[in-house]
Amino acid sequence: MSIDKEIVEDFVSESxxxxxxLIDLLESIEGDFSRxxxxxxxxxxxxxxxxxxxxxxxxxxxxxxxxxxxxxxALCKAVGYKASQIKNNEGxxxxxxALLLDATETLEVLLQHIHxxxxxxxxxxxxxxxxxxxxxxxxxxxxxxxxxxxxxxxSKKMAQSEIDDLLKxxxx
Numbered sequence: 001m002s003i004d005k006e007i008v009e010d011f012v013s014e015s016x017x018x019x020x021x022l023i024d025l026l027e028s029i030e031g032d033f034s035r036x037x038x039x040x041x042x043x044x045x046x047x048x049x050x051x052x053x054x055x056x057x058x059x060x061x062x063x064x065x066x067x068x069x070x071x072x073x074a075l076c077k078a079v080g081y082k083a084s085q086i087k088n089n090e091g092x093x094x095x096x097x098a099l100l101l102d103a104t105e106t107l108e109v110l111l112q113h114i115h116x117x118x119x120x121x122x123x124x125x126x127x128x129x130x131x132x133x134x135x136x137x138x139x140x141x142x143x144x145x146x147x148x149x150x151x152x153x154x155s156k157k158m159a160q161s162e163i164d165d166l167l168k169x170x171x172x
Contacts, residue, residue: 002060002061003056003059003060003061003064003066005115007056007059008056008066008114008115011052011053011056012111012112012114014052015049015052015053015111016108016111018045018046018048018049019049019104019107019108019111021045022042022045022046022100022104023101023104023105025038025041025042025045026042026097026100026101026104027101029097030094030097030098030101031094031097033090033093033094036083036084036085036086036093037084038084039080039081039083039084039096039097039100040080040081040084042076042080042084042100043077043078043080043081043084046073046076046077046080046104046107047073047077049069049073049107050070050073050074050076050077053066053067053069053070053073054066054070057070063117063118063119064118065110065113065114065115065116065117065118065121066114067118068110068118068121068122069107069110069111069114072103072106072107072110072125073107075103075133076100076103076104076107078137079096079099079100079103079133079136079137080100082140083096083097083100092139095136096136099129099132099133099136102129102132103129103133106124106125106126106129109124110124
């Protein structure tokens with residue numbers, strides 16, 4: 001099944017606007033641990049990119065870049081939400097913000113190359129970034145949630161194995 005290029009371009013345009021907002025947010029809270037909770041806003045906004053990519057991927061071929069972009073955004077979302085819950089660890093907060101800045105810039109590159117094959121896009125993700133992501137995700141214990149609960153339902157936890165599964169889906 002082929003996906004309408006105009007729909008994809010609209011998605012890319014909206015996502016680029018969101019990425020600008022994400023980068024502005026991260027740069028504004030960088031080094032300011034008192035604003036750690038604002039990483040939940042990061043998670044909410046990157047979730048919009050993930051959701052849009054997932055919905056469009058339903059109309060796309062199995063190897064379309066949208067699938068990879070959706071999974072990559074899911075990783076960003078998980079780290080953002082988990083990092084928003086960091087307590088008493090300013091150094092780890094700083095590491096997470098730096099990782100998310102790099103991740104968001106890479107997400108922007110992935111979007112710029114959305115019409116390239118997914119296999120080619122995988123090569124744009126630096127191995128050093130993947131290692132940093134694995135290290136950061138291993139620092140989160142089970143008490144960190146991958147979403148921010150509303151208080152009405154229990155938040156879903158993202159186990160290390162789920163992060164590993166997303167990395168595998170990305171071919172990383």
